[in-house]
Amino acid sequence: MKKALVTIFAVVVLMMPVLAMGQTASGTLAVTATVQSSISMLFNSNAGGVALGNAGTNAATLNFGNISAYGTLAAGVSRTVGAANFTVSTPFNVVVQQANGSSANYSLTATLANPDALNTWALSGTAVSNAAPSPLTAAGAYGNPGTAYTLQLTVPVASAAGAISNTINFAATAN
């Protein structure tokens, strides 16, 4: 009888660490998020135009390079020459994308960041100034490859040579 008790005790002691293993506990982590629709805009180089700086972003640069009424132009730059001025132009793409929304299309406006009393700026024939946003489209299509717009810069032939710079602010609004 005594031997049996000793044996039982030994078995229980030996089993204790084993019983400790395999113990479980549970926890729950509730995860929530609220998804909102959103749109984005970026600029891409057009195959027929100059290569944009920072293409694929919403803060790109377009450099016409050296322009003149009669001199050689950079690749991708076109020119028309009138009696009083000449116009250089190049196409680029505006890509507007939508996520998690049901908007069918978007409207797009453009505004010059700074006034330019001497030169004339236009996008695909629509004059752009700093006075007010110029509507470019009322129903633009979302997605790639986007919409090609041609930036046109008209320079009077009587103006002095030198650098010309400005920034065009675009605003896309989901319809």
Add this chain to the structure above:
Amino acid sequence: MRTTLKIVTLIVGLLAGSGLLSAQTASGTLNATLINRSGIAVVFNSDPAGVVLGGAGTSTASLNFGTVAMYMATPAAGVSLTRTASDFTISSPFDTYVIIGGSASASYSLQAALQSASGVYTFKFDGIALTTTSSVVVAADPNYFVNVPHTLSLTVPKTAPAGAVSNTVNFLVTAN
């Protein structure tokens, strides 16, 4: 004879009484039995780099990514945002804290499962996609009594409708 007996009884009583009053002692023995039972628990804590958990320090916490959008400029504090052409992913670190007592366990495993089917959304724990079937996400972590950072991420397809997204991750911690 009777008088003598009374006197003796009185003397004995006085002697006994004075002795009890002058150096009273008592002793007792309390036999206490402690049953040392082992146990394990997991609680969730906010990670310094992540969102603040609701119910932090408990085993039933909540993690709210807040309002998110694929093209948002800046997500909420503690939330990271990455994008691909077709979806976006938000993520946040949080900490698990596993407690154990009365055990010689050297490590624990962690299993996780989504409570509900995730539909078009993808929930990941440390990069491991979660489903409603429990899977081992940590096989042997020796870090008891330590905040262990993990990352929970939610991937939202670009084509998913706007609105609330919610689910619950059920964790099971097991002493190895």
